[in-house]
Amino acid sequence: MKSVALTVLDPARAASARRIAAALGTPHGRVVVTCKTADAFVPALLGAWHAGATVELLPNVQPSTLDRVDADPDIAIVLHDGAELRARSAKARYVPELLAITNDDNAPARPAPAIAALMATSGTTERPRYVAKTMAQLSGELAVLAALAPPARCALSTVPLSHLYGMLWGVLLPLAQGTRIVSHDAFLPAELAAVIAREQVDLLVSTPAHLRAMAAVAMPRDLRVISSGARLPAELHAALVATHGWQVTEILGSTETGGIATRDAPGAGFRPLPQVVVARDADARLVVESPWSERTTLEDQIELAADGTFRHLGRTSELIKVAGKRAHAHELEAALRGVAGITDAAVALQHTPGHEPRVVAAVVGTADRQQLADAIRRDFDAVFVPRFIKHVAKIPRSDRGKLELAALRDLLGLAVEATTEIPLRRLAADRFVADIPEDLVFFRGHFPAFTLLPGAVLIERVVWPAVRQELPTAKLRGIRRLRFRQPVLPGQQLSIALDRRATGYGFEVARAGTPVATGQLLLGE
Numbered sequence: 001m002k003s004v005a006l007t008v009l010d011p012a013r014a015a016s017a018r019r020i021a022a023a024l025g026t027p028h029g030r031v032v033v034t035c036k037t038a039d040a041f042v043p044a045l046l047g048a049w050h051a052g053a054t055v056e057l058l059p060n061v062q063p064s065t066l067d068r069v070d071a072d073p074d075i076a077i078v079l080h081d082g083a084e085l086r087a088r089s090a091k092a093r094y095v096p097e098l099l100a101i102t103n104d105d106n107a108p109a110r111p112a113p114a115i116a117a118l119m120a121t122s123g124t125t126e127r128p129r130y131v132a133k134t135m136a137q138l139s140g141e142l143a144v145l146a147a148l149a150p151p152a153r154c155a156l157s158t159v160p161l162s163h164l165y166g167m168l169w170g171v172l173l174p175l176a177q178g179t180r181i182v183s184h185d186a187f188l189p190a191e192l193a194a195v196i197a198r199e200q201v202d203l204l205v206s207t208p209a210h211l212r213a214m215a216a217v218a219m220p221r222d223l224r225v226i227s228s229g230a231r232l233p234a235e236l237h238a239a240l241v242a243t244h245g246w247q248v249t250e251i252l253g254s255t256e257t258g259g260i261a262t263r264d265a266p267g268a269g270f271r272p273l274p275q276v277v278v279a280r281d282a283d284a285r286l287v288v289e290s291p292w293s294e295r296t297t298l299e300d301q302i303e304l305a306a307d308g309t310f311r312h313l314g315r316t317s318e319l320i321k322v323a324g325k326r327a328h329a330h331e332l333e334a335a336l337r338g339v340a341g342i343t344d345a346a347v348a349l350q351h352t353p354g355h356e357p358r359v360v361a362a363v364v365g366t367a368d369r370q371q372l373a374d375a376i377r378r379d380f381d382a383v384f385v386p387r388f389i390k391h392v393a394k395i396p397r398s399d400r401g402k403l404e405l406a407a408l409r410d411l412l413g414l415a416v417e418a419t420t421e422i423p424l425r426r427l428a429a430d431r432f433v434a435d436i437p438e439d440l441v442f443f444r445g446h447f448p449a450f451t452l453l454p455g456a457v458l459i460e461r462v463v464w465p466a467v468r469q470e471l472p473t474a475k476l477r478g479i480r481r482l483r484f485r486q487p488v489l490p491g492q493q494l495s496i497a498l499d500r501r502a503t504g505y506g507f508e509v510a511r512a513g514t515p516v517a518t519g520q521l522l523l524g525e
Helices: 011-024 038-050 063-071 083-087 095-101 135-148 164-177 189-199 208-215 234-244 329-337 369-379 405-411 455-470
Strands: 030-033 055-057 075-080 092-094 117-120 130-133 154-157 203-206 224-227 247-254 258-263 277-280 285-290 293-304 310-315 319-322 325-328 342-350 358-365 389-391 424-428 431-435 475-484 493-501 504-511 514-524
Touching: 011 038, 011 075, 011 095, 030 038, 038 055, 038 075, 038 095, 038 164, 063 075, 075 095, 083 092, 092 095, 117 164, 135 164, 135 258, 154 164, 154 189, 164 203, 164 247, 164 258, 189 208, 203 208, 208 224, 208 234, 234 247, 234 329, 258 285, 277 293, 293 424, 310 329, 319 329, 319 342, 319 358, 325 329, 329 342, 329 358, 329 369, 342 405, 424 455, 431 455, 455 475, 455 493, 455 504, 455 514
Parallel strands: 030 055, 030 075, 055 117, 075 092, 154 203, 203 224, 224 247, 358 389
Antiparallel strands: 117 130, 247 258, 277 285, 285 293, 293 310, 319 325, 342 358, 424 431, 431 493, 475 514, 493 504, 504 514
């Protein structure tokens, strides 16, 4: 996929993509693709690439997001298939209309863009940020996936195609393998079952949230199923196999890294994909490196096994600490879902000044508090029995099936917690990016009229962690030539460049190319 080779597509899809390319001409800037159905998304994506444009995939189409798009001079056009977007973005172009009115399907292929796609992380535990994917990275990952997954006759995705997982498994891999892609707007399990049966689908690409709904109703049997986007609970995996006879493969991955590992049996260890190197750092966090990903440290904790597999213990943010004891949120939630009558559950921590934090829970179903408390006591210390349990109609989850923590806390009547962590991502040797959360605790009470990040926090929570990633045994001896040149505000993204020297590391922190802070960290034994 060094360039967009439309010759591998069926003639109708190739012609549609060339019509979109002809309608775009030579785009002066990025092209946003927000289409929901495959019949619009496929020609929009491939047509933009055929025209030589970088494609941007938005995290959502909320008014604030579209306002940002309209104000960005580097975004040329928004391709969509939702008629309601016409009035919400001045750059919106309706793909079905473009396909109908454009007669030219001989648009010449322009050189492939250096950056094929910009896509947003989920933003369920932090502020969404954009990740760039080159055509070579997408091609490399597709080659590995194609070698692992036998071609299907017909694929259906319930995952938004504008996410990396949905785009790879629901569009690019089927196209590469000659698999027919079902374009649909079905949502409810009964609707999906009808489409699957009518189209003779044999590959379903989905998420745990959608699969849980399908596990409870009659569905066509003997499908091959790919699940990702969130953790697939072992009991749900087993239920899909036992009830529907489905062959389920779980993919562990992220927008930052792409695919990392797979497993086919409930509760089994994850096996890294070919060419993926998996390790863990001193804090048991997952470190990933592959041809389609720079070396990246995720907030997922793992336990490595001698046979090369690893156990996924959950995200660092999911670790529940009460009275000196530890448990992972997903383990507590699994215990609650194991109670008869409970179909979904989520836990959070309630913090009360002067007291130990306590677990609280939201559940969907009819079991009483005693049954739920007994289920926790069977496998965990009594300190993890929820202080209160709220029965709700639905657990707030994203369209990828991930728990939306802020919405859960609001549902449980808990105050929004400020975070103490600044996400730091390694791009290459001595190069990092940090996203400054808007709810960072260090902003509280600091210049209330004009919120600034204290300089000491910038060094302690951004620069020093970057140095420790490069040199884990480093010990700080001193700081010199320290200058703070620009204020750091909530929601900003910073780049960090390190310069190894005989006495330590020089550093420059910048925002959009403008230096924010410079100095040198002196290191010793």
